[in-house]
Amino acid sequence: MSKLNLSKLVAATLLLSSSLAYSAELTGAGSSFIFPVLSKWAEAYKAKTGNSLNYQSIGSGGGIKQIKAKTVDFGASDAPLKFEELQAAGMVQFPAIIGGVVPIVNIDGIKPGQLKLSGDLLSDIFQGIVTNWDDKRVALLNPGIKIPAGNITVVTRSDGSGTTAIFTDYLSKASGPSGWKEAVGSGASVKWPAASTVSGKGNEGVAANVARIKNSIGYVEFAYAKKNSLSYTQMKNMAGQFVLPEEASFAAASAGTDWSKVPGMGTFITNAPGAKAWPITGATFVIIYKQPENKASAAEVLKFFDFAFTNGKKAASELDYVPMPDATVDYIRNSVWSQVQTK
Template sequence: MMIAAQRKSFVARAVVALAAAMFGAHVNAQQVTLTETGSTLLAPLFETWSNAYSKAHPAVRLSVGATGSQAGIDQVIAGKVNIGASDAFMSDADAIKHPQIISVPLAIAAQTINYNVPGLNDIHLKLDGPTLAGIYTGAIRTWDAPQIAALNPGVQLPHHDIVPVRRSEGSGDTFVFTQFLTFSTQSWEDALGYGTTIDWPSVPGALAAVGNAGMVNALKATSYSVGYVGVSYEKDIAAAHLGTAALKNGAGEFTLPTKATITAGAASLGARTPPDERLSLVFAPASGTYPLVNYEYAVVSTRQPNPAVASEIRKFLEWSILPSEENAAYLEAVHFIPLPPHTWELSTNQIESIK
């Protein structure tokens, strides 16, 4: 009964949101510029949204940037931009210190673990959290190490040093990746934990790159490398001829980042989403799930200095999560998943608090 009631409320509120998206923008003819910066994983989607929204709402201009999730959060807190795009939710410390800043899920995304191992990029090597933790701490140094060989019986692995690649700036991708290492590997949790930035161990030959595009380029240019990349860069990954790993999930299965496994990962944990929507979807325990799944957030202040800007922020965010074929197509193009009804309701509630 509860699920049916939630779906009925979801449909009713979606109809109201559709009416607002269709007719609300005609009320205010004043030119308004909304500024966004942050996640490079979200950047391709925000660029698409910016073009589409400006065509439908000519009085509104959406300025977008790709500076990394932590920069997006920081600039919203500092009042320098209207929307911070982030793969990471606000930390407990920041949420307590800045109660006016909210983390609003707009969609569901994932990360891929990619590698450039000559002769093996056309197969899906199997990897798990403890093995990746060993690579990024330097405990596992070569591709034919026993830990990797045990996960990939029958594969002729090269005796060559592994080059781990990580993000150099404060990154939501790092937040999600290090959550996976933390939740699956006790030694990583005890020593390093997770965050948009961490105190990375010193590993000989390791590389750092800026943004998801930088990660893809570094992997492409460096044989025997491995790194983490946002799923919205799937076309770039394919063009660079990189391999994509099958990862061990919380149920002990090795899965690839498909629409079905990402959806299953989100569904497994999404019902637990609290009103402030700060929840990790990483390393779900259910069968058929992909372990590197996350909400994509708009980090926004509920206290806007200008009522016209507050109104346009609400309209844009409501439009961005509007259940429609058009919006579903925008998400599909970057391999994102729409919000389920429960999360959509919570996001709508948060958006309505922006004044």
């Protein structure tokens, strides 16, 4: 073989080796809230680029721990980090998707979307003040619906959870004076007061427990309710209207949010005004370093989410998530991603 052909062969081999090495998986961890749509995005991205995503649906608290430990390329949390914490750690975050947290129940004869609840009543159920489904306050909100008696089992998250942060932020706002905020508080982990409380890991664990336990109530991202054919409730919103969880009501809740005006883009959008707004709406935030150790992987993370923003809207809508508005995506590209050094 001539030296020229040998050189070409070596160059081709090196190029192939480089390509194969770079097609290694991206890694992420955290929110189970985003996992259903993230899986769809990852599937489509791999089909187009050959690059895959290994995402651990371990809860927002776990995702924050892993990105801080630099064991993954990005973390995902439904409880946004405070701007000061981002600054101190040298990180940025951006909302990737909007969705709804929904109460789910396992009550004989109650169909999806049939049972009506309010913030006050939901708070008192999760505090263990209302303990049976035949309570007069439940009946008052649901005239004409036969709700069988049964001791209520409350199902919550056992792990540090952004879904819990959204849910408890809502209860703190909607339960009135001397309600949830004073008695329990909000956050990714709280001390659940109801004596009947059973916990599960991730949205998956909560959904599984509610499906298994008669007369139980829990809370999950809406895609998990639909996927597991669980009965979800209507909720009375800030405008006093009962609304169903769906893409339109999640979009109505988030319509007034100007993410660009919030330092670090981190805000809750629970108990939003508007007659059509679902009151327990939230977003998942992706967290990455401004100066990542692996710049190539960081660049690929941005490419992945750019692909998701551009090509993943249909997949998001099919799962009743709300894609980020175009104006917000433009802000993310120009003002957030520009801070990440990928070269």
